[in-house]
Amino acid sequence: MYFIFCTVLFSVPSGFDHLILNTGVLLYPLLFGMAKPFKSASLIQKVCMLWGTLFPSMLFIVIVPKMLGQSIFNTPPTDAILVGVYLLTAVILGGLFIVYIETAWDRLQVKERMKGISERFQWESEKLQQITNVVPLNIMSFDDNGYVTELNEYMLSLIQRHCPHLTREMILSQPADRVFGHSMDQEIYEHLRGILLNRQRANTKIKYDSMTYHIFTAPLQHESGIPGGLVMIIQDLTEEEKIRSELDNVERLTLVGQMAAGITHEIRNPMAVVRGFLQLMREKSPEDLHSYYHIVMEELDRANSIINDFLSLAQSRVSDKEMVQLHLIMEELTPLIWADANLRGQSVELKLSPSLPLLRLNVREIKQLILNLARNGMEAMEAKGVLTLETCEHEDTAQLIITDTGSGIPQSQLKQLFAPFFTTKSQGTGLGLSLCLSIAERHNGTIHVESEEGKGTSVIVTIPFEPKEEPAEIEVYS
Structure with missing residues (x-):
């Protein structure tokens, strides 16, 4: 459109017929019709198509005004040379423009494809890193020279467990000697170093700093089969062992x-x-x-x-249970406990909560548990000692707390209290507390002991509440 506009303004001589000749507008439909095959053609084909349309149109535009009704063979030599140079220049420049545009377009497409590949590669790398960070395994990779190339969050946490001062930046691009050499025993380090130098599939188990680790190594290879480093996976087997x-x-x-x-x-x-x-x-x-x-x-x-x-x-059989009130069981046992305490010159205090919900209990076993714990408390006290029996509600559980004013239990013995045959009494069998723990566990409960030497001991039995049932299914113990 710009070319046609300039031709209208500056064409000499002017006129519609010269406009048609100078612009070659009659060939425009042919050019637009050839656009689709031109796009899909190869570079040589595009140059040939350009020459096939450009040369005749340029020749037509140049020669017709020069003829002025004369024969083409009567054209002066200077004009013929000028026409030839003009046509040759136009054709060569057109071909060069096609080559340049195609080359630039190819480079642009290659750049876009490389950008897309680079973005996809970066995303796949990030996705792989996220996956390795989520997998509960300690993963680290090395290059052919033994330098660390990557590690996941679990491996970083494992290394920092033994060497808290190391960070990810300090570990990456460092040789394995600097990462593991200063934090391991020489024998364990030499073993691990031999695994890394072997560069083969290997499974081994090592013990370090009271921990047990299973180490798996495998070589990494390029598509051509050329070695590309090593991956090491460490699994913590301490808890499993x-x-x-x-x-x-x-x-x-x-x-x-x-x-x-x-x-x-x-x-x-x-x-x-x-x-x-x-x-x-x-x-x-x-x-x-x-x-x-x-x-x-x-x-x-x-x-x-x-x-x-x-x-x-x-005994491991399932005990029969019924819905009962805990404070009613305590009231039944109170005379027995009081009588035993009177013989020892001791006193008993009750702090029962009658508002406790019903519990699904085996009455005989709960009575045995309470009597055993109460007698243990009385045996731990001298005369004038006070035994306190308390029931209360804590969150979704009922608690039975038996407290004595005895000499207390050393902290070193608290962990062994419920071990079978462990006892601090001269005439004890070491089965009483184990039996109490077994009863509590059969009721889905727990037993916790708090003690302070010189002040006394509290035994806390926790039993969870049962889900609410229909009133017709509740049998109240009395």
């Missing part, structure tokens, strides 16, 4: 417990026979021997009590 060890102990203890439970059950029968015959013999013996029979029978009863406690501890 601890659980495996505890399970082994549990299996052994379970087997021993089953055998012991069977043996003690069989022992109880002949003991009952022996006690029966001792009663008959005492009736037929002189009175001066009755005290001896009494001592023997008391020891038999004590042995039988120990056997019963052991069998209760080893």
Whole structure:
């Protein structure tokens, strides 16, 4: 349009016919019609198409005004040379313009494609980094020279666990010697260094600083098969090893417990026979021997009590439960506890909460738990000691708190209180608290002990509330 506008203004001579000749507007429909095949053609084809349309139109525009009705062969030589130079220059420049535009366009497309590939590569790298940060494994990669190229957040946390001063920036681009060399024993470091230098698939387990780690290494390779570094994955097996060890102990203890439970059950029968015959013999013996029979029978009863406690501890059956009020059970046991306390010269205080919701309990087992804990508290006190029994509501649980004013328990022994056969009493069996813990666990509860030497001990039994049921299904214990 700009070319046509300039031709209208400056064409000499002017006129519509010269406008048509000088602009070649008659060829425009042909050019626009060839646009689509021109776009899809190769570079050589585009140059040829340009020459095929440009040369005739330029020749037509130049020669027709020069002819002025004369034959083309009568054109002066100077005009013919000028026309030839003009046509050749136009054709060559047109071809050069096509080459330049195509080259620039190709470069632009390559640049755009590279930009897209670069953005996709960057996103894939970020996505891979996010995935490795989420995976609960400690991952680190090295190049062929043993320098750290990347690590995830778990690996960084693991390294900082042993070397708190190291940061990600300090670890990246550093050789493995500087990362691991100063924080490990020489033997463990040499072992790990051998794994990294091997550059092969390897699985090994090392123990360092009371921790157990499983190390897996694998080489990284390019598509052509050329080595591209090494990846190392470290898994913390400390808890797993601890659980495996505890399970082994549990299996052994379970087997021993089953055998012991069977043996003690069989022992109880002949003991009952022996006690029966001792009663008959005492009736037929002189009175001066009755005290001896009494001592023997008391020891038999004590042995039988120990056997019963052991069998209760080893029992794993599901106990029958009912919805009851805890303070009612406490009120039933109060006379027994008071009587025992009076014999020792001690006193008992009750702080019961009658507003506690109903609990699903096995009454016989809960009574046994309360009596055992109460007697433990009384045995820990001297005369004039005070035993406090308290019930209260804490969040969604009921708490039974038994507090004594005894000498307290050393902190070193608190963790062992509920271990079977552990006792601080000269005549104790070490099964009472284990039995209480077993009862609490069968009620989905817990037992917590708080003690201070010289001031006393508090045993806190926590039992969760049952979900609310329909009133018709509730049986109130009374």
